[in-house]
Amino acid sequence: MNLIDMHTHLWLGRVDACRAAILRAAGLYGYDRVYVSTLRSAVPDEEEIDACNAATAAFMRDEPSLVRGWCYLNPRNANWKDVLERGLNDGMTGVKLWVATYCDDPLVDPIAEYCIERRLPVLIHALDKTVGQGTYESKGMNVRRLALRYPSLRIIMAHMGGNEYTGIRAVADCPNVMVDLCGVIYRADALEYAVERLGAGRILYGTDLSSDTPFWRNIGKVNALPIPQYDKERIFWRNAADYGL
């Protein structure tokens, strides 16, 4: 089975363990490619961002046939453009935004405009939670506002927004938004709901992998969908390949 996991992580402080887990998973699940970003604190300074992206770049260099990288940016940092250009020079695919700002914060606008100009995809963490919502943690509506402001920005909304009922609804009519299914591992019907609202062509496979968590669960959720095999393949890898990942 072909498989592209477009959402995995290294965590600063335990990079080696995360790398080992990703490599084990790649062998176990038969990954063709893995997209990695490196994270640590919610609002990283310039030095920490550099360390994160250096860890990603090193993994890409060491595993060139398997690992691709997202360039992690904190829109609050004045040097984001230098960081991104360095990441692109290292061969990174696009931008990763996490929880340093809401994704529709005006601070993100120049990054969005830069990405539109170069057709770079932006992977945006979005997780709507009943409990434990982060201070600047985006939800589906934040992604929607950004998508409407920049209709040609190529957005991947991570975790289907964390809650399909708010996340998927928010971006259903935003054709520039793809979603990934990682992190939404609870409700049986979440993925079916997403397919009904978005179509299989807008869903990407991901795991949020950074440890030895058994991601057979994610594969099982796609396998269980009442859709043709070709559409399952679209989710597992074809959409990602078509998207340029």
Next chain:
Amino acid sequence: MLIYDVNCLVGHWPFARLRHESFPELLKIHHSGGVAGGLVSCLDSIFYNDPSEGDEPFFRIAAGSPYIPVMTVNPNIPCWERDIDRFSPRAVRVYPTFHGCPLDSPELARLADLLTERKIPLLLTGWMLHPRETYLFHPAPADAAGTAAFLRAHPALTTLLLGYNAPELSHDDLKAAIRERDNVYFDIAFEHYMDPAVFVRTYGAEKMLYGSLTPLLCLESTRLTLERIGITEAEREAIACGNFRRLFAK
């Protein structure tokens, strides 16, 4: 691999449309996943003021099937003993986090004593849904320390912990309480962030049962996990069916 599912349900979930909520749909999902039977409970009975209003039609539907219907008891409502006499269940399930019933409540203790006396296993429910995904109604969290105390207070009661997650199963006191007993089991339905093989190493496969939490969670996910995790075939067989057969053989 033959599988018995101890944590499956039929009925409605008040907060979302379930795509597969009827008994025939459960059978279809189980059939395609290689599940031969198990313990089935009624979702409606959790939410009805009188759980027996859900269990009455449910027991009729499940009769004659390869499944053991599990009776739902809310220990806070009066005279549940009468319902136990009426249904003569082979297992009883409680949802303390939904029904606001502390694990040290006298009502739950009374139920535990009756079940012990009649040799009826108790299914003690922890989580049904992750707390970050609740809507309108927010059940209390699963209580690891309270569960440990409950197990110690009722040592002769066969108890199945359903929907307990890594934080509870890694809780030192609960871990000790489970290890002290040879009649306590837990299922693998809810665990998402830890490899179930870790629990096999911690507790031994003889304490684990296959549960899917169908239709709230995806059966194919737990089935594939059970099939692929790094444990011996004997351990896999024990979790999938051996322990269940030992517990519920007629």
